[in-house]
Amino acid sequence: MRLLRQANNLKVSGIVVLFAIALALPAISPDPATTNIAVFTMMYIGLATAWNIMGGYTGYISLGHAGFFGFGSYTLGLLLAHLGIKAGYTPFLFVPLAGLATAVLALAIGWFALRTRAATFVIVTIAFMFMLQLLAENLVGLTGGGGGLSFPVPPWGGDYFNTPYYYAMLALATLGLAISWRIRRSKFGLGLLAIRDDEDKALAVGVPTRAFKLTAFVVSATLVGMIGGVYGYYVTYIYPQFVVDPLIGISMVLMVFLGGLGTISGPVLGALILEPAQLWLAYNFGASRLYLVMYAAVFLGVILLLPRGIVPSLVELVERWRARTGPSASAPSKAVAP
Amino acid sequence: MEGSHRAFGVRAIQGGGAVSLLQIDNLSKRFGGVVAVDDCSLAVAPGSITGLIGPNGSGKTTVFNLVTGFIRKDTGSVSFNSKSIDGLGPDRIYGLGIGRTFQLARIFPRLTAVENMLVPVRRKGLRALFSRADWGHEKARAMEMLEFLEISHVANSLGGALSYGQRKLLELGAVMMAEPQLVLLDEPAGGVNPALLERIGDRIRRLNDRGITFLLVEHNMSFVMNLCSEVVVLYRGRPIATGAPEAVRKDPTVLDAYLGA
Numbered sequence: 001m002r003l004l005r006q007a008n009n010l011k012v013s014g015i016v017v018l019f020a021i022a023l024a025l026p027a028i029s030p031d032p033a034t035t036n037i038a039v040f041t042m043m044y045i046g047l048a049t050a051w052n053i054m055g056g057y058t059g060y061i062s063l064g065h066a067g068f069f070g071f072g073s074y075t076l077g078l079l080l081a082h083l084g085i086k087a088g089y090t091p092f093l094f095v096p097l098a099g100l101a102t103a104v105l106a107l108a109i110g111w112f113a114l115r116t117r118a119a120t121f122v123i124v125t126i127a128f129m130f131m132l133q134l135l136a137e138n139l140v141g142l143t144g145g146g147g148g149l150s151f152p153v154p155p156w157g158g159d160y161f162n163t164p165y166y167y168a169m170l171a172l173a174t175l176g177l178a179i180s181w182r183i184r185r186s187k188f189g190l191g192l193l194a195i196r197d198d199e200d201k202a203l204a205v206g207v208p209t210r211a212f213k214l215t216a217f218v219v220s221a222t223l224v225g226m227i228g229g230v231y232g233y234y235v236t237y238i239y240p241q242f243v244v245d246p247l248i249g250i251s252m253v254l255m256v257f258l259g260g261l262g263t264i265s266g267p268v269l270g271a272l273i274l275e276p277a278q279l280w281l282a283y284n285f286g287a288s289r290l291y292l293v294m295y296a297a298v299f300l301g302v303i304l305l306l307p308r309g310i311v312p313s314l315v316e317l318v319e320r321w322r323a324r325t326g327p328s329a330s331a332p333s334k335a336v337a338p
Numbered sequence: 339m340e341g342s343h344r345a346f347g348v349r350a351i352q353g354g355g356a357v358s359l360l361q362i363d364n365l366s367k368r369f370g371g372v373v374a375v376d377d378c379s380l381a382v383a384p385g386s387i388t389g390l391i392g393p394n395g396s397g398k399t400t401v402f403n404l405v406t407g408f409i410r411k412d413t414g415s416v417s418f419n420s421k422s423i424d425g426l427g428p429d430r431i432y433g434l435g436i437g438r439t440f441q442l443a444r445i446f447p448r449l450t451a452v453e454n455m456l457v458p459v460r461r462k463g464l465r466a467l468f469s470r471a472d473w474g475h476e477k478a479r480a481m482e483m484l485e486f487l488e489i490s491h492v493a494n495s496l497g498g499a500l501s502y503g504q505r506k507l508l509e510l511g512a513v514m515m516a517e518p519q520l521v522l523l524d525e526p527a528g529g530v531n532p533a534l535l536e537r538i539g540d541r542i543r544r545l546n547d548r549g550i551t552f553l554l555v556e557h558n559m560s561f562v563m564n565l566c567s568e569v570v571v572l573y574r575g576r577p578i579a580t581g582a583p584e585a586v587r588k589d590p591t592v593l594d595a596y597l598g599a
């Protein structure tokens with residue numbers, strides 16, 4: 001029991017330290033090259049965490065989340081344009097609105113897509129994403145079509161340029177993690193995990209599976225939509241293939257698989273490893289899409305060597321070690337991963 | 339047999355057997371060319387342990403799937419506590435008080451045994467739904483049930499790590515967590531060793547003593563004869579005999595059905 005409390009204290013202090021580092025990062029290392037990496041890494045921590053709420057907890061693999069990302073991005077851009085919002089901090093206040101719009105879209109998409117399961121669901125999500133990409137291209141009057149959509153250009157510059165976006169991404173990632181954590185230990189979350197294990201059995205013991213899946217889907221998409229909004233404002237110019245990018249959708253999935261599907265810390269770890277690695281490759285090998293090769297390699301490696309991801313494998317290792325050395329105080333292996 | 343006396347007693351209180359807990363009328367279901375359930379009518383008396391027997395492929399599992407809303411019926415109707423449950427989904431039907439287990443035990447393999455027990459527990463309101471999964475009193479009730487089934491020592495093991503017998507017990511225990519009135523058991527003794535078979539039979543009887551009604555499918559005849567107060571024999575999707583176990587066993591049409599199958 002005391003061991004358990006010690007471990008818990010350790011975990012809490014670890015989280016506090018990591019969060020403090022994340023908060024102080026722009027001060028520690030203010031050069032734009034670093035903070036640029038930090039913005040994207042924080043963005044993917046948020047995206048992977050959000051994706052995991054659906055994909056990790058319920059086992060429904062969506063490869064179309066880039067659709068929600070792009071939709072959130074376009075929604076914010078269009079809101080700012082039509083409301084004539086000036087650059088500065090005000091655009092950030094409209095991010096929740098982009099989230100709300102994405103929630104409505106996710107409700108409609110999920111209503112239909114969640115009638116399917118397994119491989120069919122995966123294909124439906126991909127189809128949805130390309131449909132959205134096509135719409136963004138063809139509704140020229142609304143979106144500007146292939147010509148793209150511009151955001152107001154922020155008045156700040158220099159070392160400070162990335163900082164507001166970094167904090168916006170940090171805020172969204174933190175929100176995502178808080179929601180993910182809350183769901184993971186809740187009765188609702190237990191229902192999601194039951195769906196992942198055996199959906200019909202869950203139905204047989206009274207889990208309203210449709211409502212549960214739809215809720216997880218909407219929560220997941222909403223977070224992704226908001227992050228997409230901030231991204232649009234950060235890059236200041238978006239076009240359909242750029243924000244409704246299948247690779248963004250694949251990246252968040254891969255990060256979750258690498259870190260550990262259905263865990264809370266797994267998606268964070270996956271993003272912390274993959275995103276800087278991808279950016280490093282992009283900087284060092286120019287525009288060549290070498291990182292695609294890396295992604296393929298990582299994917300193969302995960303499937304072959306770490307099918308459950310890093311975090312669950314580590315947890316198991318620690319538990320086996322504890323069981324061998326500890327005074328048999330530790331309980332038998334539990335499903336709950338940190 | 340003690341069980342049957344008690345069961346009939348309950349019925350007497352409710353008025354001469356007129357009121358049944360579960361009423362199935364003219365139920366039919368075909369799969370392509372196969373008529374799985376054919377104009378089937380049967381009733382389950384409150385407080386009883388009713389057996390549903392029949393040769394392989396006679397439609398027993400399909401009846402369960404129809405009653406619990408897993409598949410849509412072609413014709414017929416089902417009512418529970420005199421209210422129609424036609425067209426409701428499995429989760430709603432469970433919520434009304436009809437639990438079921440599966441022919442091949444189904445549990446959640448990546449949840450612990452206790453978590454398996456907590457999934458079916460009902461909670462009212464959104465706040466309760468989004469607060470912790472392991473409320474003390476719910477967990478205590480889960481542990482109590484695990485102890486009752488003598489599997490509390492695996493409470494924190496993953497479902498996937500349990501033996502088949504333990505899974506059978508866990509599935510039975512979990513379905514009880516929402517306090518159903520009626521439980522449909524699909525071969526509760528299938529594939530378990532004789533010692534465990536006895537334990538399962540004993541626990542079903544004790545749960546029945548607490549007021550829970552059972553409709554059970556089973557191929558093990560001595561298990562059925564010992565436990566059930568009433569037996570329905572299904573043959574090619576149709577009930578061909580109904581009555582006390584001893585009487586049904588000697589019924590010539592039943593013997594023919596089993597030999598002919």
Ligand SMILES: Nc1ncnc2c1ncn2[C@@H]1O[C@H](COP(=O)(O)OP(=O)(O)OP(=O)(O)O)[C@@H](O)[C@H]1O
Pocket residue numbers: 369372373374392393394395396397398399400401441
């Ligand atoms: N989903 C399905 N699709 C097609 N045919 C089915 C389906 N379910 C059952 N059947 C057919 O319906 C008939 C009745 O099957 P059912 O499983 O209800 O029998 P059962 O009495 O439970 O048999 P057993 O004792 O072997 O479990 C069989 O011929 C079976 O092949």
Ligand SMILES: [Mg+2]
Pocket residue numbers: 398399400441
């Ligand atoms: Mg069967």
